[in-house]
Amino acid sequence: MAYERAVSGGRATLDAALQRAVRRASVMRLGFYVVVLLVALAGQVSGAVEALGIPLAAAIPAVGALELGGIVVLANADVRRRLGERAIGSRLLSAAIAVGAVAFNWLAHDDHLLGGFFAGMSALGYLVWLTHTENQRRDRLRAIGDLPPTTPAYEVFGHWLRHPLLTLRAKSLAKADPELGLYGSIAAARGETRRDRRQRAIAKVLHRKIRSAVDPKTADIALAVYDLDEIAARLARRADYDGLTDLIAADLAPARLAGLAPGEAPPVMAAEPGAEAAPALAAFVAPEPEPEPEPHRQSQPHRQPQSRPEPVEVTEVVPVRPAVVSAALTEPSEEFRVIEAVRREWEELQRPSRATTRAADGDSPRRRSRATARVPVQEQPAPAAAPEPEPVAAAGRRDRSLRSRVHAALDTHAPADGQGDSNQLVALVADVLQLDDVERMSAFTYVQTWQRDAARVPQQAGRP
Structure with a gap:
């Protein structure tokens, strides 16, 4: 109620202000039209006296009729339009009289600048009166419902x-x-x-x-x-x-987005061996009992014995799946094997160069021959050839690094000068060591490093 009263009071204030503005605009418009009409009449009279030679007493009523003729005919047309007629003839005649008055003001003066000024004032007075008449007509039509109300000002x-x-x-x-x-x-x-x-x-x-x-x-x-x-x-x-929501939710399910078949479990990423073993095995290992506190000595009678916690009764045992744990511990994934091979290769690259290792190690005949080439010593009979080593087992393959095993196989079975095709040497090492595809790719790099070291040792031996 208070809001409605405030709105009605605001509208009443706006209506009163609008009425005052309408009265003020009407007075200003009337005064403006009188001034414009007097200026236009002055131009009409001076032009009639100069151009036509009409006496001043006769020129004033004559040009006044010409200047006001358009306004009189326009007022008659407005009355006929209020009665529902279109009054096309009256409006055309009013416009023709106004055009004649403007043209006479322009042509009756030798100074065209002065004639243009009087002609403009005559046209301005007629247009002001025409605008006022059309405004009154629209207000009247809107009041009786024949004209739609004004629309809101929409943004451009x-x-x-x-x-x-x-x-x-x-x-x-x-x-x-x-x-x-x-x-x-x-x-x-x-x-x-x-x-x-x-x-x-x-x-x-x-x-x-x-x-x-x-x-x-x-x-x-x-x-x-x-x-x-x-x-x-x-x-x-x-x-x-609800059904439509369920239908859309079924299309947005993670299994459908991942492209899994109905009933297929999502893949589980394999973890490192032993990562899940500790929490799983901890369930089978009973916690060690805490040591009992020693009896208090008689020299400290003021200390109270500590109270032992009461045992808690276990009512529920959560089963643990040991099968998953054993699989994770015994069967590493292919990704883990690739990571282990890269790690072993990185460790081999961080170690000292092979030339230093070969200089310190003198077990094989080939190493002894190169050491003899570098340091002159007395000739001694060559030792008996060592028997061909057996292929390394899978368990031993994991103990030693891949680079050392490849170099050892090449020292035993490859030519001493290191000349030859790298692919053939890789195939030889793979057959001797029984390498898989991942280790075979890593062995190719180790074969090339072995060839470079083998070619570098004779050059160093030939230096003084």
Whole structure:
């Protein structure tokens, strides 16, 4: 109630202010027209006296009739239009008289600048009176309901440029119902747009359904008879939102997005051996009992014996799956094997060069021959050839690094000068050491480093 009273009071204040503004504008317009009319009449009289030679007493009423003739005829046309007539003849005659007065003011003066000034004042007076007459006519038509009320001022960029069709419909709705206002008319236009789209969709489906049973003419009649808004309302009441939500949720399920078959479990990333073993095995290992406190000595009688915690009764035991633990401990994944091979290769690269290791080690015949080439010593009989080593077992392969095993196999079975095809040497090492595909790729690098070291040792031996 208070809000309505405030609104009604504000409207009354605006109406009173509007009435005062209308009266003030009317007085100002009348004064402006009188001044303009006097200036135009002065120009008409001076032009008639100079150009036509008419006496001043006769020129004043003559040019006054010419200047005011357009206004008189225009007022008569306005009266006829109030009676419902169009008054086209009266309006055309009024315009012709006004054009004649302007032309006479322009041509009757030898100074065209002065004639242009008087002609402009004559045209300005007629246009001011014409504008006032049309404003009064629109107000009268709007008061009796023959002219729609003024529409809200829609934004140029936000409404007309971005949504021209929607704004045009909102303007039409605001003309039909002035209570909608600016944003109410836009909301109503959006609602009508959605309703039209929904009715078109329903009409298309309904026409197809009915035409499948009867002829197209009967389908058209059915569409004209049935109320599409009522059908849309009943469809909205019967809509199963839960089922539609479940249907969309099924398409967004992680298993469907991952492309898994129905019932297929998602893949589990393999962890490092022993990462899950400790928590799993801890369930089978009983905790060690805490040591009992020593009896208190007699020299400390003031200390109270510590109370031991009461045992807690276990009512539920959670089973542990040992199968998963044993698989994780005994069967490492392929990714883990690749990571281990890269780690061993990195450790070999961080170690000292092979030339230093070969100089310190003198077990094989080839190493002894190179050491002899570097340091001259007395010749001694060559020792008996060592028997060919057996292929290294899988367990020993894990103990020693891949680089040392490849170099040892090449020292034993490859030529001493290191010459030869690298691929053939890799195949030789793979056959001797029984390497898999991952170790074979790493062995190729070790074969090339062995060849470079083998080619570098004779050059160093030939130096003084």
